[in-house]
Amino acid sequence: MNKMNIALVAGGYSGEYEVSLNSAKNIAANLNADVYNVYTLLINRDHWIYQAEHENIAVDKNDFSITIANQKVVFDLAFITVHGTPGEDGKLQGYFDMLGIPYNTCDATTSAITMNKAYTKTIVHSIKSLYTARSMQLFRKDIHDVATLAAALHFPLFVKPNNGGSSVGMSKVHNMAALPAALEKAFHEDEQILVEEFIQGREFSIGIARLNGKIIVLPPTEIISSKEFFDYEAKYTPGVTQEITPANIEPDKLIEIEAIVREVYLRLNCRGMVRVDFILQQETGYFYFIEVNTTPGQSANSLIPQQVRAMGMQVSDFYAALIEGSFGH
Template sequence: MKPMNIALLAGGFTGEYEVSINSAKNIAQNLDADKYKVYTILINRDSWVYEGGGESVMVDKNDFSITVAGERVKFDFAFITVHGTPGEDGKLQGYLDLMGIPYNTCDATTSAITMNKAYTKALVHGIHGLNTAKSIQLHQKDGHDTATIASALKFPLFIKPNNGGSSVGMSKVYNVAGLQEAIDRAFHEDPQILIEEFIKGREFSIGIARLNGKITVLPATEILTTKDFFDYEAKYTTGVTNEVTPADLPEEKNHQIAEIVTHVYLRLNCRGMVRVDFILLEDTQEFYFIEINTTPGQSANSLIPQQVRAMGMSVTDFYGQIIEGTK
């Protein structure tokens, strides 16, 4: 049978560009070459380019095709691994919908909504067993007063871009003196920011995917970092963070977590693979939702590949089932 032509979309417009490139390399290495012919396309603000076989080829956005060695290549499927805009916020999804090309992620609406941390928290509110930290959303164009914020929320506080990823622009502050600097840092990344009360407990991340038509919850990973919190450096600097997969949790707690994140997946109308980050509160072990990632990292040591291997499944089979289940 003729292999499917897969457009592997990587890059993007944010500081997560290199993270995306590493994800794409691992995906390309693990897609079954007998079933899929992979063309990695780098997405930049001014160009979409395929580089391979000594050629650098611009994508024709009119029909989402490329011409390689004089032959027109049209794609059967797009595998999006662009972290941040335009691959995680619904923009690429909307374009691919117009082109009639199936893809691996959530649809344009869900991608756009889940990119916004405050909107996502509002939507998952009310799911049995799920809690969220008290928070305030700020818009850069509106005035804000640090004294008012400090009186409304309890320190320590997390200040983060509302639409960012990989913890870029995120800060933890312990008093009002550090609040303005942290707000300015977050606004540098995004015109909307979220200020949340700190939730003390164990931090985890868990993948969910629809495999063979069934929602499958992967083994959870516990995040143990020597940093004060799981920021960009902690995520991508060797030795700073220890990731334990599968996490050391009782079976009853694993079952409860699986039920909660399955409800999150369904309520947000997710497709393909997503990852939910959460905290189990110290003492009570209550589940506190942090965020959902609809284009989670896929480098060899990223959390989803770790969890797939811990489940006893090959990453090659996993990616194949994602493609077959969403095309």
């Protein structure tokens, strides 16, 4: 049997470059070398390269190939593990569509929409039993009246970049005086930002994937942070956040959230693996949508690998099923 050539695409143009490299290392370690030839391709704004033993080999962007020792290598599949642009926002997906190369993630349209938090909220808004926090979308080019914002929404508020794939640029604001600095911080990351009401409750993250033709909801993780919210530092600093997988959640609530997440996946026309983050509000028991992540982190301790293991599945089998499922589009 011929081995399949897999381009493991990592890096990207955002602040999560290093996180992406960690994801790629773990994926490469879990792809069966008897079945796949795995080539990790590092991309940034200046170069797309394959690091061979003694040299960096440039990727030919005309057909997405590399040439090693005068042998041209073409790829059967691109396994995208770029967080942020251009791997999470649809740009790479559009490029691969034009070249006819299969890939493991959502398509270009879904990737672009889900990268925009405000647009995603609009699409999932009417799903049964799923709630969305009241919010306002602001654009950098407009003048922002802090008093109008404060009158329209109830404090505390979350201020966050609308297109950020990560948690960079986020603030939690308790009063009007703190709003201008928070707006400035978020606009430093993005042209448009989202200001939304803070929902008090337990935070959960749940993976979902189409495996062997079936949509499988993974066991949820509860995220308990000693910080005010799950920001970049809380995500990547050991000890700041506790992650409990599988989460201790009532059986009826688990059934409810599985149905909601399945509907989110279908309604957004997702493919491959995605992760949905949400809050279970304390007073009401309602599920509030936070965001969809279409290229979730894949380092050994990331949430999806945790959830796959909690389900009793080998991470290597999970990735193999994702690769197999990428060919039927």
